[in-house]
Amino acid sequence: MPLLQRDDEQGPRTRRQVEMDAARQRLEMEDRAGMGATAAAEAPTGPSSEMNLAAVLAAMQASMEAARREQEANQRKLQDLIAANQEEARREQEANQRKLQDLIAANQEEARREQEAARREQEEARREQEAARREQEANQRKLQDLIAANQEEARRDQEAKQNLILEKIDYGLVTLGEKVKNLTLEVKEVSARADSLETRMEDRLLDINKKIIKLEAREPVAVSAPSHTHCASAAKFDMPRFDGTSSWTAFKYQFQTLVKTNRWDDDQSFAALTLALRGDALLVLENLPSDGRTLERLMEGLDTRYGDKHLEHVFRAQLRERTQRSNESLQQWGVEHSSTVYGILKSGLRCDSDTTKL
Incomplete structure (x- = not known):
């Protein structure tokens, strides 16, 4: 249970x-x-029930x-x-x-x-x-x-x-070239006038030179003090010196004027130019061959060493390599560019609109 x-x-x-x-x-x-x-069976009963008990x-x-x-x-x-x-x-x-x-x-x-x-x-x-x-x-x-x-x-x-700016500079250079041409023409006119004046002076000095030559034939020529050199036929005009530090163009013009004025021949001009050279300029004379020491070769050597034409490649390289610096304005760059081109003009090179594009 x-x-x-x-x-x-x-x-x-x-x-x-x-x-x-x-x-x-x-x-x-x-x-x-x-x-x-x-319980009922166990309950007490009467005597009659005992028979049925079994x-x-x-x-x-x-x-x-x-x-x-x-x-x-x-x-x-x-x-x-x-x-x-x-x-x-x-x-x-x-x-x-x-x-x-x-x-x-x-x-x-x-x-x-x-x-x-x-x-x-x-x-x-x-x-x-x-x-x-x-x-x-x-x-x-x-x-x-x-x-x-x-x-x-x-x-x-x-x-x-x-x-x-370069175009403006080119235009200015063209204008400057025109001015240079005009100035060259004026210089030629002045030179023509000077030549005319020199011709008249040469005529007057011709007689004096003849007299000087006669006098030189009688007595030797003496070299003056170190400050200037006197040539045999230029007793009246002092020959300037050239040591390579001054302008060769100016000296060359003075020398040619003296030659023309004094009517020197090549030998006299070579002697006068030789006596006028000093310092590094004498190296040009020393570098000439012994059999080629003439006035023409000496002038060519001096032109090559000290003339403006030898600066052509320098000017062209400057124009080619010159660029604007980081701290430089366009105006400053243009001014320096113009000065370089002016150097080319001064050296006698051709100047046109393409000069700045070398």
Whole structure:
């Protein structure tokens, strides 16, 4: 009986449990009936009942044996019912376990799907981040290209300004060339006048030179003090000195004037020029071959060493390599550029609009 009570306390009542309770109640009622019959048999009776006592006892024993057998049958039924109930409970427990396992598996599958969805979201976020990074790199490249384009445009603007200044300088140089040409014409006119004047002076000095030559033939020529050199036919005019530090062009003009005025021949001019040389200028004379020491070769050597024509490649290199410095304005660069071109003009080179593009 306590087992049945524990089964009742385990959960909701099933059909088998109801049947078991009904069988249990029948057994209790039969036990009560047997106990009532026993009590009635044991009750005191009269003398007439003693004859039937053995029959009553036999009947009671038969009844008790039948009750015992029925009780044993009921117990067997009850045990079978309990076993069936336990089997059903086991099956229900197994079913519940399978349901629980299925639920756990479903939860695990759902968790796996959620993890897969989270992984996909992370992958999508990573792709979006990669796309953002690529877009940022593209924007940076566009910005760098824009900066480079702006710098290139600024450089072109600066070159355009420089070209404009160069054009102005070229125009000024062309104008200066025209002025130089006009000045050259004026100089030629002055030179023509000077030649005319020299011709008249030469005529007047011709007689004086003849007299000087006659006097020189009578007595030797003396060299004056170190300050100036006197030539045989130029006793009246002092021959200037040339040591290479002064202007060769100016000295050359003075020398040619003296030669023309004094009517010197090549030998006299060579002697006068030789006596006028000093310092480094004498090296030009020393470098001439012994059989080639003539006035023409000496003049060519001095022209090559100290003349303006040898500076042509220097001026051209300066024009080619001269660029605007970082701390120099366009005006300063243009002024220095113009001074270099003026040096070319002064040296006697051709000056035109292409001079600044050497």
